[in-house]
Amino acid sequence: MKKLVDDRLNDAVNKEQKMPEVVQDAFQNSYSIIRAKAKKKNRKRWMKPVSVAAACALIASGLFLSNDAALAKLQAAFGFKDAGIKLASSNGDTQYNGVIQENQNVKVTLGNTFADAYRIGLQLYILPTDIDVNDVMDVQVEFRLNDNTGKEIAALVSEDKIKEPSSPVSEIETKTTHDSDGILTLELLLQSNKHKLPSLENSELVIEEIHFSTYKNGIITVDGKWAYSLSPANVQQKSFVANNEVEGLQLHEATLSNGSMHVSLTVDELLDEYVLFDITLKDQDGAIYTSSGANVSQEENQSTVNLVYPYSIWNEQQQITLSVKGYEDLLLSNK
Structure with a gap:
């Protein structure tokens, strides 16, 4: 299965003229919003799939670096249909990270990142080797984002885990996409409604668990650690x-x-x-x-x-x- 996915991705990356269509098709699914308000924490568990209808896809992250032109097209694309982020990204405010971490037979690449005074966007490409890609409906991650002092800026974790009650982040919006080439993209949009967010300089994103919602086997949870250092953004x-x-x-x-x-x-x-x-x-x-x-x-x-x-x-x-x-x-x- 992995070889088939790699072959399809290799074709998509190297056919420069087709890449805009691939990217455009990959970002057509609707949003799922998770409210990070304290009064709603005990009403339902985050562990439930955000959207049963949302499909998953996969991306062989290492292939992104094989074609500079195709990479540039992917870097320019952020899947959230958001007028502010779209305009900011087109003016160079989106950064491509490209760091790959592999743990527990799951490869995760941190793709595009975006940050301004009130919002942070994170783009992840996920490739499991022990799960049938065609059986996956949706994927979500449990993560923590810490500043350069180790203080928690945001966390999206299940209720049995401790998280910082005074986190400035008010909303966490997630989106998963899947296209015919088997490309999986998971995007996270963090928003602070009240307070300005701290700088991302020397901050760290740590993914603790990945949940694959499958047709045949229900939710498959992979425990591990995928950690990334984030670069500071030019916040205006x-x-x-x-x-x-x-x-x-x-x-x-x-x-x-x-x-x-x-x-x-x-x-x-x-x-x-x-x-x-x-x-x-x-x-x-x-x-x-x-x-x-x-x-x-x-x-x-x-x-x-x-x-x-x-x-x-x-x-x-x-x-x-x-x-x-x-x-x-x-x-x-x-x-």
């Missing part, structure tokens, strides 16, 4: 201020980064975390952006909301509109 930031006053709204912060925009504001009413479609961002071209998660705190008759939008500093627009349902628009401009 730009602040925006409110140009007008809107009764009932108070803007605390609006910070634009490489592929994300963080907004913090207080609203004179009680809101919950399901306000995502009630607070939107609009650029000068009329494009509307919504956040995938919100951090909401309530006090008396007010709510302070923190959101992160998929909006990039590379848009270079000087004015943005923040719309809150039931209120006049708040006009934001670059300081």
Whole structure:
């Protein structure tokens, strides 16, 4: 089986003209979102497959280095359909790692990485040798991401494992893809809704377990250790201020980064975390952006909301509109 996969991958990598189609087809599946909120931790186990319908694929990581042109195409591709990360990546904010770690007969390659002030993207290529690839429906990993002091930035682990309760990461979104050539890609998007993320300089990503969801044998778990050192990213930031006053709204912060925009504001009413479609961002071209998660705190008759939008500093627009349902628009401009 491995030889067949290697042969298909070798053909795909060396046929430069076909690679864009391969990459494009590999990233068509939908997202799976795991909420990393404390109040939801005990409701259901992370160990359940995120999506039974999601298919798995495999990639023979060493073959990526055999063709520079094909490698460049893969480096430019990040599978998340995210306007902010897409624009940031097209402007060189995505880094290719390419480090291969093999343990317990599973080879894992860390591919593209992305980081700005509020989000981190990680791309993994996974190749097991003892599991029938065609029998795999989905794959997920348990991991920890630690900063240069060893402090945990984020963790996605089962409930019986200890993790840092004060992690800045609010959301972890995962996506697995599988195409006809047998290429498996697992992508992780980490987001902090409230706090700026620490630098990735000398940080470490450690994968502790890999779960293969199969048709015939259920979930096959592989325990091991696949560790990677991450490189620092060139994080850019730009602040925006409110140009007008809107009764009932108070803007605390609006910070634009490489592929994300963080907004913090207080609203004179009680809101919950399901306000995502009630607070939107609009650029000068009329494009509307919504956040995938919100951090909401309530006090008396007010709510302070923190959101992160998929909006990039590379848009270079000087004015943005923040719309809150039931209120006049708040006009934001670059300081």
